[in-house]
Structure formats: C-alpha cells, structure tokens
Amino acid sequence: MKYVGIGIIALILVGFALFGLNYAGYANFAFFAPKYAAVQNQIFHHSPEYTHGMIQQLDQAKAQYILARTPAQKAAMRSVIMDEFEAYRGPLPPDLQRFYKKMRFEQDQAEAGLANHSAGGANS
DSSP: OHHHHHHHHHHHHHHHHHHHHHHHHHHHHHHHHHHHHHHHHHHHHTSHHHHHHHHHHHHHHHHHHHHOOSHHHHHHHHHHHHHHHHHOOSOOOHHHHHHHHHHHHHHHHHHHHHHHHHHHHHHO
8 A cells, every 4th residue: 555655646746747847848938939930030031032022022013003094093002012112121123222212202292292281271
C-alpha cells in the first residue's frame, strides 16, 4: 500500500511538472511570437518579390487612372491610389514618382477647391 501511495504522488508530481513545462512553453511563445512575426513582416516588406509586386500594382493603378473617363471616376480612384502609394515605403521608378507627385498636386487642388467651396457656402 505504501508503494501505491508513492506511485500516486509521483504521478501527480509528474502531471504538475508536465503542466508547468507546457505552461512555460505557452508563455515563451506568447512572449516571442510577436517579435518573430514582426521580423518576418519586415523581411517580407524588404524582399525583391514584394517590391516588384507593389511596383506592378502601382503601374496597374496608374493605367486604370489614365483610362478613367470622368472627373468623378478619377477622384474616386485618386484616393485609393494615394493610399496605396503611401502604404508602400520602397523606392519608386521615376515614372511612378512623377505620377505620385501629379496625384498629390491634383488631390491638394481638389481639397483646396472643396475647402473654398464649403467656406463660400457657409457665408451665403
């Protein structure tokens, strides 16, 4: 009977030890997982594949913007395209740099026009 009691106590201690090790593994994962994910994300955003894909996407957006027929279509596309440009922090080819500057100028002009229009409407 003495050995059975010792065996049960040993099993309980082994269970607690396994639970403790498992909990330590989860705590370790919870601590290091965000850091690991951040490094993976940073590596991905600096990869040549990401850069090439983003430049292609921006080129396609530029082509769609040029093909837009009405000023309303261009205004709607401009805000989306500007968001894409601002989300990408890599180097841009010269043609996309010029296009981005043109888009910024057009957006600033549109915002200035809206500000003047709303200010004029408030005074009326």
